[in-house]
Amino acid sequence: MANYSTSMRLKLPVVCIVLEVILIILFGVLVEYDAHTDAKKWHKDNKTGQFDMENDFYYRYPSFQDVHVMIFIGFGFLMTFLQRYGFSSVGFNFLIAAFSLQWATLMQGLLHGLHHGKIHVGVLSMINADFCTGSVLISFGAVLGKTSPVQMMIMAIFEVTLFAINEYILVSLLQARDAGGSMTIHTFGAYFGLMVTRVLYRPNLDKSKQRNSSVYHSDLFAMIGTIYLWMFWPSFNSAITALGDDQHRTALNTYYSLAACTLATYAFSALVNHEGKLDMVHIQNAALAGGVAVGTAGEMMLTPFGSMIVGFLAGTISVLGYKYLTPVLESKLKIQDTCGVHNLHGMPGVLGAIVGSITAATASSSIYGNGMADVFPEISKDFTASNQAVMQIISLSVTLGMALIGGLIVGFILKLPIYGAPPDTHCFEDAIYWEVPGEEEDHDELTTVKTADESEKLNG
Amino acid sequence: MANYSTSMRLKLPVVCIVLEVILIILFGVLVEYDAHTDAKKWHKDNKTGQFDMENDFYYRYPSFQDVHVMIFIGFGFLMTFLQRYGFSSVGFNFLIAAFSLQWATLMQGLLHGLHHGKIHVGVLSMINADFCTGSVLISFGAVLGKTSPVQMMIMAIFEVTLFAINEYILVSLLQARDAGGSMTIHTFGAYFGLMVTRVLYRPNLDKSKQRNSSVYHSDLFAMIGTIYLWMFWPSFNSAITALGDDQHRTALNTYYSLAACTLATYAFSALVNHEGKLDMVHIQNAALAGGVAVGTAGEMMLTPFGSMIVGFLAGTISVLGYKYLTPVLESKLKIQDTCGVHNLHGMPGVLGAIVGSITAATASSSIYGNGMADVFPEISKDFTASNQAVMQIISLSVTLGMALIGGLIVGFILKLPIYGAPPDTHCFEDAIYWEVPGEEEDHDELTTVKTADESEKLNG
């Protein structure tokens, strides 16, 4: 452990500066404003201000901002539950996300289709980049506390790329529908991260176990993340659906799924505890599984009734996963899943993919009418509903394959002892990578001097 | 106290699962998408994508999201001020709200008018359900720390139902205007909750008094709730008004009322303290009274001038209420009002109802022009302004009656010793219902093992 340094003095600056310079050059060469953001293009045909109100901005930007809050506040604070890893949770989340959204713009732009050799950017590309970033942050949750920021940046480079390829296969080649990303975001991010953490297995992680838990205040900070994710999930699932009833319906379905999921979470959290006490880990995570599980079917005519059933199931399997499956994954399969992403994103993501396939199988013009073309463009053309359902299931399989194989390879790349990962004795510890101040310990004038001395001693 | 258990092992799962199953069945039978969320209905006449932009979603959803934040973050964190009740404050708020919004959809749907025997849902029903939920959370504030989650779920069942009935009487029968809910939400929720807490009076509550106060960090968490409520109150009051100038004006009036209220709050908080020190309880609560007090008149032509006067008055009576009235309510009337909802929602709600009546009395076509039909549909038809004003006052009386009688009955139902309420010695204590981790106490490597042992001892 002592034969390599955790110092970020050179590693992190080099990685950040080199990557940002590459990004800037590639943006300079490849990226241009789309027709809704370019002064000349937008005004080509629109001579009057009236038409300005039909700019994409007004129909997508509020969704984007909600998604943005989920990425930076939601994911960032959800992971602050660890007692001594708050700076890293919210801080590395911030860094990785700021990088990933730029890299994702390029990767998705290249694969979603160039315009005369250029990538077009606007509010839709911003949402898609945030979505891809979400997937990286899910994987971050699996390895939280056991990796260096440089390791995470390297992971993000590969994961964003694989995400974009998988998304391209699903959406463009297989014609799968997955507006809220049950497959592309959640299943992919979770199983990729689980495979990475498997490869990075630390047999002696229990040397840091005293820090691998929450304290009272850290659980409250984490609830900020949970509640924001919960509230804005309807915006997440509906952010890139077709405009009109599609977006509206997706938000509504997600809202009901989450509400039902929350009741299931509280019910099973109390039930599986021998004293009937609620467990913050369940509330913080399982209550969100309902959003994951309608990520594919949310835009379909799932009905509130169907959404609530899916949400209830998702909350149930998520709590049971935390209680019974996570310990087994760790002891038998050597998967150390810090945040339990398998329970929040993995299983509910797979559930969501299956629900999406079933719902697609039941699509008919008596239900969708002229709205079919928005939800299932292929069924409105030459697919049967069964074709679509099969494509959805193939998409799930492809996603699982890409995630597991990708995670395996990337895991081995990240295993190289050059990234400054923390030793087993110092996992889940901010002080490895951050200047950490002391904690306030007294409240009257006389003793504050002592505090100052003390924190000097601790951090000096 | 010892003869019944506070364990939620069976009680909470049974209540949550039974209620959710009932909800799912009723949703399956009764609920369907409205014309703006259904793929077929929405596309019936609209062949082109252009019309998609006129979907309700784009004009109501941003308001909905702000209201949603107020319900889950605003109310949830506002109540985290107690030193040992943060998990329960934000956690039970979450549970009760997730249940109430589903139940409210049904109750309001049944009373607001069925469509061929079906309840139609869309963004407007989502906002209305959140509004009803807000009322339940106000009552929750009155009984905070002294009740079990099961008790709160039972309270929510009844309160949501009574809320929907009262709302129906006011809006549909009496033709009252109350877009921001000074009467329907705040007055109703506050007096209902006060009556419940009166019936549940605990003469020996001082056995828990050492926990019935804030600590430094819990007051900061509570400020997150306060500030979100304050910022988004303009969205709350304007969320269901008519589109156009009405919504715009309501947001503007609320903004000015809150600003003036804040200055009054700081002024009187310093004035009533013998050392001139500000009290966090006042800042956290009274600064919001301005939003409550323009809940009825906000959509009217109240003018910024009028709004500021109302806000200033609301802040003043709210601070004075906390200082002088709350202790009297407790000692003389045996009303133990944990959050002081009488000062934040009760008195300002009544003030708002009166301001609404006065403003309605002065309505004339020289002020409203063709806009009269949106604000006062009845005055634009066959009411005089005085008729409307009288209806507003009758509505206030009905609301007070419904709240007090309803609270009385429900209070007695909740008094049954079957819900696992905490004993007098363990009120305001998370550890009754939650697995509570220890608190971080040291910061260097050598002592963290001790912490781990210690928290094991405390929670084990």
Next chain:
Amino acid sequence: MANYSTSMRLKLPVVCIVLEVILIILFGVLVEYDAHTDAKKWHKDNKTGQFDMENDFYYRYPSFQDVHVMIFIGFGFLMTFLQRYGFSSVGFNFLIAAFSLQWATLMQGLLHGLHHGKIHVGVLSMINADFCTGSVLISFGAVLGKTSPVQMMIMAIFEVTLFAINEYILVSLLQARDAGGSMTIHTFGAYFGLMVTRVLYRPNLDKSKQRNSSVYHSDLFAMIGTIYLWMFWPSFNSAITALGDDQHRTALNTYYSLAACTLATYAFSALVNHEGKLDMVHIQNAALAGGVAVGTAGEMMLTPFGSMIVGFLAGTISVLGYKYLTPVLESKLKIQDTCGVHNLHGMPGVLGAIVGSITAATASSSIYGNGMADVFPEISKDFTASNQAVMQIISLSVTLGMALIGGLIVGFILKLPIYGAPPDTHCFEDAIYWEVPGEEEDHDELTTVKTADESEKLNG
């Protein structure tokens, strides 16, 4: 120090009540609803509900709410990093902002042009008032912990007035473009505040140095502020630009600038630390400099490429400023800049002004097409691009002059020993102005009584 009192018992109530009464009277005399908020005016020509959707509200209010969150949560929590000044940071931020937005409505209304002797208010005036408030809060950051709330209110009166005059000179007289306020908001607020804190220089401030630092939890609270500012800065810079592509492009440019800035911040924060550890002060502040630095050029055809370069530079100079310049400013120039506003708003603001001038200089109709009139109305009429560029630089000079001279004068006004400023030994201390509770210190039943006694002793 002992010869004047810090008690706010009379000072604060008098100031708040007198100011609010003056505001109410002036609003009664001067302010009326604009055409989009007045029931009669809005319905003059619009007979059908259809047109209601073209109300300004739907195109500006989401931006307003994001800006509002930045002002109250963003600025408020960003400053909670001090260990014993959280109540004051978020609380005085709240008070000053609530006052400033009302006063700004009047000052900007008078200078932006009256309508038949009246100030018209609506969502645009709300955004502009929040912008002006932001400038005051920047100055607040410079003097944080060393001033009384009364002092801050007096500062706000003068600063809002000077802000409105400076804004009028820039926008109306010099025809400068500055939609996101690199000059009007950031440069002005920073240099005004720096000059005020220079005049209020406290040679013995090190008597409070033990409190002039963060603790672990206070840094996490501050990150709430940082992340909200970061996420919503695209909305801030685009809030008052022309509708359509302009608003869309501004948000996009700001998004990329901030992302690049964040990578620069992490890179240089690790690089300048001898152990390679990240410094929370840098992350909390410098990562935001990218938003400041595209405040002027964001609406222009800066391209994502240009935005990223600007953001990267801004993050770099901001971190270097914190590390190397702030200590020099304090020791040599006697500028005690609590939050380092020179690094976050001062230098990046000047950079933003220069970038804006350069970008304006390159404007041509081959780039902007018919969109020129929205971004550069004067160039589309009788300016050359060079004229515009010169006007931008003159505007920067005027802003610096107004800020420094204004800050000098206001600093001397604030130096009068009548406002109850804290003594040198009690700076950065909430207990001077607030009833402060104790801190939670134990977690089991047996010892809570001790806590209660203890906190009584500490605060009594």
